[in-house]
Amino acid sequence: MRVVIPDETKVRFRYPARAVGIAGAVAMIVSILLPWSYGSDALDDMTFYGAPSPLQLFFVILPVLALLLLAVPLVGKQRLGRWAKALAWNTSAKTASLAALGVVVVALAAIAIELGGLINVEPGGWVALVGAVLAVAATLFLPDSPEPTLDRLKSPRWLQITVIAVLMAVLLFTAAYALSLDDAGDFLVFAAFAVGIVLVLRQVGAFAWLGLAAANNNRVLVLSAFVVAFAFPFTQNGSDANMSIASQVLIFAATALGLNIVVGLVGLLDLGYIAFLGAGAFTAAVLSESAFATIDFHPPFIVTVLIAGTVASLLGLLIGAPTLRVSGDYLAIVTLAFGEIFRITMNNLDGSDGPNLTNGSSGIPGIPDLNLFGFDFGDPHVILGVDIGRFANYYWLMLVVIAMIIVVFMNLNYSRIGRGWVAIREDELAAEAMGVNTFALKLLAFAGGAFLAGVAGAVKAHHDVSVTPEQYVFLESAFLLAAVVLGGMGTVTGVLIGATILKLLPEKLRFFSDYRLLLFGLLMVFMMRFRPEGIIADERRQLEFHAEDEELATDVEEDLITHHAHFNPERKGFEL
Amino acid sequence: MSQVASAGHHVDTGTVLLEASHVTMRFGGLTAVNDVSLVVHPGEIFGLIGPNGAGKTTFFNCLTGLYKPTSGEVRFAGELLPPQPRLVVRAGMARTFQNIRLFHNMTALENVMVGMYTRTKTNAIDAVFRLPRHRREEVESTERARELLAFVGLTASADMLSRNLPYGDQRRLEIARALATEPKLLLLDEPTAGMNPQETRQAEDLIFRIRDLGLAVLVIEHDMRFIFNLCDRVCCLVRGEVLVQGSGDVVQNDPRVIEAYIGSPAEELPSTKPATPEPGTEDGEGPADA
Ligand SMILES: Nc1ncnc2c1ncn2[C@@H]1O[C@H](COP(=O)(O)OP(=O)(O)OP(=O)(O)O)[C@@H](O)[C@H]1O
Ligand SMILES: [Mg+2]
Numbered sequence: 013m014r015v016v017i018p019d020e021t022k023v024r025f026r027y028p029a030r031a032v033g034i035a036g037a038v039a040m041i042v043s044i045l046l047p048w049s050y051g052s053d054a055l056d057d058m059t060f061y062g063a064p065s066p067l068q069l070f071f072v073i074l075p076v077l078a079l080l081l082l083a084v085p086l087v088g089k090q091r092l093g094r095w096a097k098a099l100a101w102n103t104s105a106k107t108a109s110l111a112a113l114g115v116v117v118v119a120l121a122a123i124a125i126e127l128g129g130l131i132n133v134e135p136g137g138w139v140a141l142v143g144a145v146l147a148v149a150a151t152l153f154l155p156d157s158p159e160p161t162l163d164r165l166k167s168p169r170w171l172q173i174t175v176i177a178v179l180m181a182v183l184l185f186t187a188a189y190a191l192s193l194d195d196a197g198d199f200l201v202f203a204a205f206a207v208g209i210v211l212v213l214r215q216v217g218a219f220a221w222l223g224l225a226a227a228n229n230n231r232v233l234v235l236s237a238f239v240v241a242f243a244f245p246f247t248q249n250g251s252d253a254n255m256s257i258a259s260q261v262l263i264f265a266a267t268a269l270g271l272n273i274v275v276g277l278v279g280l281l282d283l284g285y286i287a288f289l290g291a292g293a294f295t296a297a298v299l300s301e302s303a304f305a306t307i308d309f310h311p312p313f314i315v316t317v318l319i320a321g322t323v324a325s326l327l328g329l330l331i332g333a334p335t336l337r338v339s340g341d342y343l344a345i346v347t348l349a350f351g352e353i354f355r356i357t358m359n360n361l362d363g364s365d366g367p368n369l370t371n372g373s374s375g376i377p378g379i380p381d382l383n384l385f386g387f388d389f390g391d392p393h394v395i396l397g398v399d400i401g402r403f404a405n406y407y408w409l410m411l412v413v414i415a416m417i418i419v420v421f422m423n424l425n426y427s428r429i430g431r432g433w434v435a436i437r438e439d440e441l442a443a444e445a446m447g448v449n450t451f452a453l454k455l456l457a458f459a460g461g462a463f464l465a466g467v468a469g470a471v472k473a474h475h476d477v478s479v480t481p482e483q484y485v486f487l488e489s490a491f492l493l494a495a496v497v498l499g500g501m502g503t504v505t506g507v508l509i510g511a512t513i514l515k516l517l518p519e520k521l522r523f524f525s526d527y528r529l530l531l532f533g534l535l536m537v538f539m540m541r542f543r544p545e546g547i548i549a550d551e552r553r554q555l556e557f558h559a560e561d562e563e564l565a566t567d568v569e570e571d572l573i574t575h576h577a578h579f580n581p582e583r584k585g586f587e588l
Numbered sequence: 589m590s591q592v593a594s595a596g597h598h599v600d601t602g603t604v605l606l607e608a609s610h611v612t613m614r615f616g617g618l619t620a621v622n623d624v625s626l627v628v629h630p631g632e633i634f635g636l637i638g639p640n641g642a643g644k645t646t647f648f649n650c651l652t653g654l655y656k657p658t659s660g661e662v663r664f665a666g667e668l669l670p671p672q673p674r675l676v677v678r679a680g681m682a683r684t685f686q687n688i689r690l691f692h693n694m695t696a697l698e699n700v701m702v703g704m705y706t707r708t709k710t711n712a713i714d715a716v717f718r719l720p721r722h723r724r725e726e727v728e729s730t731e732r733a734r735e736l737l738a739f740v741g742l743t744a745s746a747d748m749l750s751r752n753l754p755y756g757d758q759r760r761l762e763i764a765r766a767l768a769t770e771p772k773l774l775l776l777d778e779p780t781a782g783m784n785p786q787e788t789r790q791a792e793d794l795i796f797r798i799r800d801l802g803l804a805v806l807v808i809e810h811d812m813r814f815i816f817n818l819c820d821r822v823c824c825l826v827r828g829e830v831l832v833q834g835s836g837d838v839v840q841n842d843p844r845v846i847e848a849y850i851g852s853p854a855e856e857l858p859s860t861k862p863a864t865p866e867p868g869t870e871d872g873e874g875p876a877d878a
Contacts (some may be wrong), residue, residue: 061763420716427715427722428701428708428729435691435702442689445652447677447706447769555693555749562752569695571751 022155033150039143040075044068046136054126074112100157107215109147111208118204119356122197160217173226180240188247191254199520211378245404262410265511268495270464276502278457279437280345284351288462290484292320292469297376297479317470323457324466332458358481375480382474500546611660621826635819638675643828682771684762692751700733703768740764756787776807
């Protein structure tokens with residue numbers, strides 16, 4: 013939303029605007045003490061006086077932030093010390109107000125839809141809405157602040173590490189909380205709130221600071237991220253429903269990370285990637301102990317997983333070798349066709365005409381749980397007094413697989429091979445003319461990505477219990493690609509986020525089941541218009557998307573110099 | 589290749605580094621290069637001149653494997669030229685482009701390191717497991733790349749994105765990247781295009797220093813003063829054919845050369861003005877070079 017208000021007007025009205033903004037924020041804060049909804053069925057029961065519901069408590073964080081951002085500067089920035097100058101007070105207040113307005117609108121809409129009409133919105137809701145509108149209108153009249161420079165401030169190491177740790181804890185809590193919201197309305201309100209907070213933090217400059225802190229404490233970050241991810245099952249009290257979603261998210265994310273090598277690092281468009289996941293799953297299925305397995309050879313899973321990866325990467329070589337020499341568009345079409353051919357072939361390998369490998373469309377059901385070194389993944393057990401079920405076992409296994417994939421991804425990226433990939437993306441002909449074996453590098457990415465998908469597929473076969481061709485339709489490939497693009501091509505964090513969003517949203521929005529694809533399409537259009545580089549941007553990718561932006565180029569360069577030091581072999585990549 | 593410049597220079601006319609014989613390149617009805625033969629000796633600076641559209645860049649593309657000549661053959665160090673650009677690089681021939689083709693979103697250092705691709709061996713396994721070979725090669729290549737940047741005078745720009753470099757520096761970076769492939773013969777396509785006189789003098793000096801490292805240089809230029817200062821021998825192409833070939837003096841004083849330049853429309857005397865289009869506005873490149 014762009015409202016152009018002349019600068020003189022803004023300067024003239026800055027005091028009244030601030031006053032109105034503060035009033036709006038206070039109104040919103042007070043509103044949570046009033047009921048928002050007439051019936052208790054809507055959202056998480058917002059019918060009480062003086063006893064806010066959890067969602068209302070989350071919501072109030074936004075107006076409180078807006079209030080602070082508006083009121084604190086009145087003390088005088090000089091008195092606040094140097095960090096006060098580094099914040100973008102006014103623009104952040106505007107963002108906070110807008111975010112609050114967004115949450116209120118979603119909440120009121122949810123109440124109206126769930127209870128049948130706006131009539132069910134109680135005074136508290138209206139107070140919040142009016143307050144939010146006032147705050148937004150008022151903050152539009154505030155002069156724009158300069159860009160935040162929080163990242164320029166020196167901060168002690170302990171502070172950086174503490175913030176990272178706290179952030180991870182918050183993430184864990186958020187994930188657990190979001191998963192616990194069964195109602196689509198609740199979920200959307202919470203999602204609106206989460207997006208709002210993220211936008212405010214970005215506007216304040218917190219993310220720039222965080223990026224620096226993360227780069228300085230790479231190991232702490234990675235370690236704490238894994239500790240948190242590892243701890244997640246303990247927040248679920250043995251709830252299989254949520255752990256099943258979580259483990260599916262991880263399988264999806266692992267596959268997306270593999271695709272990210274092909275799409276993000278080398279820039280090849282692969283529209284049939286799901287076939288490699290399928291190849292891994294079918295391989296693991298036919299080699300499993302299932303009564304319906306068609307091959308009488310049941311190696312231990314360690315061996316199966318290697319075979320699955322190899323089969324997938326052989327398929328990758330098979331379609332890569334003839335097509336990778338031609339340009340990108342052909343590759344997209346060939347891979348699209350390959351994905352379909354794979355599915356149809358799996359459907360037809362039912363023995364009626366040729367060998368029976370897959371039992372046709374009924375697939376291979378009854379795949380027993382994984383057994384690794386005598387540990388049966390189907391066995392629930394109790395750790396620290398918390399029930400750990402079957403899906404939690406798979407969740408942890410996938411966590412290990414993802415860790416492996418990340419190591420492969422990062423270490424390849426920051427190596428001679430990764431440089432070759434970037435060169436191919438930038439100017440394939442020049443790369444070839446400088447001696448880079450472009451064909452071999454593309455093939456390596458293709459086969460390597462396929463291998464990783466095959467590994468994920470092998471776990472998926474046991475996780476899902478049955479493997480059928482219809483699990484591997486084109487739509488799944490499209491979703492994988494969307495996860496990579498939405499999250500941020502070439503980044504690990506971005507793709508993990510993208511995969512989580514794309515797998516979690518459909519689970520939580522069953523309410524909208526018929527419109528899910530529509531929503532998804534709108535989301536993608538929105539992203540492509542406003543942030544084509546994805547949620548988390550790889551710097552180089554960002555430059556490719558904004559070729560004309562000289563300022564961005566200078567910024568990225570500064571970034572590269574200050575905290576990336578790309579080819580300092582000690583800094584990047586992970587040791588095993 | 590050592591960084592220590594050998595004193596003086598010495599063209600080994602007894603041996604042949606590059607031998608192009610009867611190279612012809614046709615595009616449909618157009619013969620861009622017609623029966624061109626030439627020989628470059630080790631340690632020699634060889635100039636290629638000719639009016640716009642004479643086929644100089646096309647000839648380069650034939651030499652470096654970007655085009656496959658319609659007829660004729662190219663031998664490098666006695667071996668028939670391999671048919672792929674990257675194999676040509678491995679054989680020991682590296683080039684720059686008339687319209688700079690750096691990897692714009694990589695830093696200067698990274699650009700040079702890409703040039704080392706053929707001379708390094710780290711494979712996927714080394715990289716994934718961070719095996720000693722990866723570490724050693726990473727350290728060595730970084731160091732070597734910095735040396736090369738220093739050699740072309742870009743020490744301070746190592747961590748700048750190549751797109752942010754000034755035009756003259758981009759040309760020098762392209763030379764550093766080509767040198768990183770450890771060539772025996774360096775092919776430069778209009779290395780001073782778009783440079784001011786001072787930068788041109790620096791480029792001249794740089795090419796001499798490259799020659800002093802023991803490399804042969806084949807250079808396309810429109811700036812006659814530059815060419816005749818620099819080159820041991822010069823070949824003038826006109827409409828795809830060799831007009832005259834020989835030592836600088838011979839070519840410089842050949843009336844046909846002057847005529848070829850004056851005869852081409854809208855050109856001034858070659859010795860006063862380089863007939864190079866301004867950077868960014870140049871056209872007439874082949875598709876592989878565009
Ligand atoms: N791939 C191609 N297809 C068709 N025609 C081409 C192709 N490449 C070059 N040509 C033509 O061949 C001729 C020679 O072009 P070339 O670029 O080699 O000239 P040049 O001597 O390098 O000129 P300049 O001094 O302007 O760089 C031109 O007429 C050009 O249009
Ligand atoms: Mg040319």
